[in-house]
Amino acid sequence: MPNRLEEHWKTISDPRYYIIKCCCGLPFIIFFIWLGLNVQLYKPRFYIQNIYVPALSRLDNSEDGRSNNLIFFDLELENSMTIKGVHYDNVNLTFFYGPNTGHPIGNYTVPGFYQGEGKKTARRDVVVTYGVPWDDAMKAVSNRSKVVFRLGLATKVKFKYFFLYSKKKAVAVGANVEVNDYGRKVQHEAIKLTSSGASRTKGTSYLNTMGLSVALTSLLVTSML
Ligand SMILES: *[C@@H]1O[C@H](CO)[C@@H](O)[C@H](O)[C@H]1NC(C)=O
Numbered sequence: 001m002p003n004r005l006e007e008h009w010k011t012i013s014d015p016r017y018y019i020i021k022c023c024c025g026l027p028f029i030i031f032f033i034w035l036g037l038n039v040q041l042y043k044p045r046f047y048i049q050n051i052y053v054p055a056l057s058r059l060d061n062s063e064d065g066r067s068n069n070l071i072f073f074d075l076e077l078e079n080s081m082t083i084k085g086v087h088y089d090n091v092n093l094t095f096f097y098g099p100n101t102g103h104p105i106g107n108y109t110v111p112g113f114y115q116g117e118g119k120k121t122a123r124r125d126v127v128v129t130y131g132v133p134w135d136d137a138m139k140a141v142s143n144r145s146k147v148v149f150r151l152g153l154a155t156k157v158k159f160k161y162f163f164l165y166s167k168k169k170a171v172a173v174g175a176n177v178e179v180n181d182y183g184r185k186v187q188h189e190a191i192k193l194t195s196s197g198a199s200r201t202k203g204t205s206y207l208n209t210m211g212l213s214v215a216l217t218s219l220l221v222t223s224m225l
């Protein structure tokens with residue numbers, strides 16, 4: 001009867017054994033790391049494509065234009081993730097006068113919706129503001145200064161992986177927008193809404209904890225093959 005141990009030794013001293021094991025294991029490791037990154041790193045992204053404040057436009061001198069309290073906005077919502085859909089709860093937009101959140105001037109709610117993998121969508125609408133110090137703003141743009149508005153966005157999202165939903169996760173981001181004497185956004189590029197503070201560091205620490213544990217798990221799984 002052949003010695004089991006000898007047999008085993010023969011197998012594991014054969015280099016082909018390791019090559020096969022490695023070839024089987026590597027795709028798993030890569031798959032799990034990719035999955036871990038997708039699960040942890042990518043979040044929906046929000047961009048201000050455009051803002052228009054007709055009351056500040058020097059081209060619109062009509063009584064109507066000057067006295068209206070409207071802000072037109074064009075917001076882009078993007079799910080750049082390749083393996084998961086996003087379900088958004090109601091998306092609460094709050095507009096502020098000035099670069100901080102001390103002076104709210106308007107609210108808007110984007111009704112909740114579902115967005116598939118890799119999809120983009122825009123919401124363009126108008127919000128009726130209250131309490132904007134128009135005299136100040138007008139004075140500022142008339143001497144070619146910029147007026148800053150801030151847009152804050154708060155919602156909850158849950159991710160759909162194949163047919164499973166994740167737990168809900170709060171999203172709170174915002175961005176400042178400079179508006180000129182045409183009532184237009186100064187910056188040509190879309191402005192990304194970010195969580196104030198060190199959002200990048202947060203993403204990295206997610207990567208460190210989650211990515212690492214996913215990688216370790218996958219190593220464990222592959223070593224058991
Ligand atoms: C906008 O939302 C804020 C905070 O939720 C609230 O205090 C304020 O009354 C709202 N204003 C309007 C006009 O809905």
Ligand SMILES: *[C@@H]1O[C@H](CO)[C@@H](O)[C@H](O)[C@H]1NC(C)=O
Nearest residue numbers: 136139140141142143144145
């Ligand atoms: C322009 O207006 C802003 C805001 O009212 C003021 O702070 C600034 O000093 C003014 N600049 C000039 C050159 O008048």
Ligand SMILES: *[C@@H]1O[C@H](CO)[C@@H](O)[C@H](O)[C@H]1NC(C)=O
Nearest residue numbers: 090091092154155156170171
């Ligand atoms: C959005 O606004 C509604 C109504 O004020 C509130 O109930 C909800 O909690 C808000 N959502 C977030 C994520 O702040």
